Amino acid sequence: MSRLSDFPITQRWPAKNPDVIQLYSLPTPNGVKVSIALEELGLPYEAHLVAFARDEQMTPEFLSLNPNNKIPAIIDPDGPDNAPIGLFESGAILLYLAEKAGKLIPNDxxxxxxxxxxxxxxxxxxxxxxxxxxxxxxxxxxxxxxxxxxxxxxxxxxxxxxxxxxxxxxxxxxxxxxxxxxxxxxxxxxxxxxxxxxxxxxxxxxxxxxxxxxxxxxxxxxxxxxxxxxxxxxxxxx
CATH class of the missing domain: 1.20.1050.10 (Glutathione S-transferase Yfyf (Class Pi); Chain A, domain 2)
Structure with missing residues (x-):
């Protein structure tokens, strides 16, 4: 995928600013890990609420990004080699964001x-x-x-x-x-x-x-x- 709009999830949760990280989440203990990291790192992002009360985590659009139907998930339009990357699993996302920003993880x-x-x-x-x-x-x-x-x-x-x-x-x-x-x-x-x-x-x-x-x-x-x-x-x- 070469553009943010190529990700089906953006059809249900359109990006207001397609140049920043798109966060799909809910403020649960698991979800806030990524929003806290984004705030600590100072990385621009746009947050989209995935409402479990409406089973939005089970929609085809969300499953296209995370087939495991869990929050959080992200799309970074400026990923490796300047191409968009979509990620799920909060641990993987934390590691990716820390390495992207060069903070919150030791260099040694x-x-x-x-x-x-x-x-x-x-x-x-x-x-x-x-x-x-x-x-x-x-x-x-x-x-x-x-x-x-x-x-x-x-x-x-x-x-x-x-x-x-x-x-x-x-x-x-x-x-x-x-x-x-x-x-x-x-x-x-x-x-x-x-x-x-x-x-x-x-x-x-x-x-x-x-x-x-x-x-x-x-x-x-x-x-x-x-x-x-x-x-x-x-x-x-x-």
């Missing part, structure tokens, strides 16, 4: 791969396990009211993962270090999910988040960044 190979390692920790552990916890604890609580096993299982696994984070953050402000410049896509990948345990799932007491003071301080530190404050509300839902 060891630091780079260590950062990617923690992004994968979120993709393979934090996201799926916290998501399952939230599903059974809040959204499907009525379906498991007589079966405590699902909530117990994912409560225990969520606390185990929080313990891994607590150990990592015990002697540092950010996942990759103690300096302001150490803030990276690893932080951006993980902290919205931890924040979501309270904000989206109302589970701070159940998960005993006070047992993880370093994690709690880190989430507050990351959430207070101006790019995060803005990214939490992108795309606008009203």
């Amino acid at each position: 190979p060891v630091g780079r791969y260590e950062t990617i390692q923690w992004v994968m920790f979120q993709m393979g552990g934090i996201g799926p396990m916290f998501g399952q916890f939230g599903h059974f604890y809040k959204f499907a609580a009525d379906k498991v009211a007589n079966n405590p096993y699902p909530v117990e299982r994912y409560t225990n696994e969520s606390r185990r993962l929080l313990g891994v984070l607590e150990g990592r953050l015990r002697d540092r402000k950010f996942i990759m270090g103690d300096e302001p410049g150490d803030y990276s896509i690893a932080d951006i990948a993980i902290f919205p999910w931890v924040r979501g345990l309270s904000v989206h799932y109302d589970a701070a007491e159940t998960l005993r988040l006070t047992d993880f003071p370093c994690v709690s301080a880190w989430v507050e530190r990351c959430s207070d960044r101006p790019a995060s404050v803005k990214g939490f509300t992108v795309p606008a839902t009203a």
Whole structure:
């Protein structure tokens, strides 16, 4: 594809400015990772709301960009070799944006791969396990009211993962270090999910988040960044 208009998704969500990155998302813990990164990196973008309430993630136009029908997804009209590129999977998008801008990921190979390692920790552990916890604890609580096993299982696994984070953050402000410049896509990948345990799932007491003071301080530190404050509300839902 050589032009933004060649992507079928733009028929349903037309680009007002076809020269900037097009973001297709919803302000969920997974979705805001990319809007926060875009704000941190200062990359111009245009946000389009994919309304799950209307099953827009299942439309042919959205599936043409992400056949896995999940948000977020992007199109960068100025991709490699100056050609448009469409991407899905938030971890892949974070890595692409960081490398495009030359920020939020270390330049040295060891630091780079260590950062990617923690992004994968979120993709393979934090996201799926916290998501399952939230599903059974809040959204499907009525379906498991007589079966405590699902909530117990994912409560225990969520606390185990929080313990891994607590150990990592015990002697540092950010996942990759103690300096302001150490803030990276690893932080951006993980902290919205931890924040979501309270904000989206109302589970701070159940998960005993006070047992993880370093994690709690880190989430507050990351959430207070101006790019995060803005990214939490992108795309606008009203």
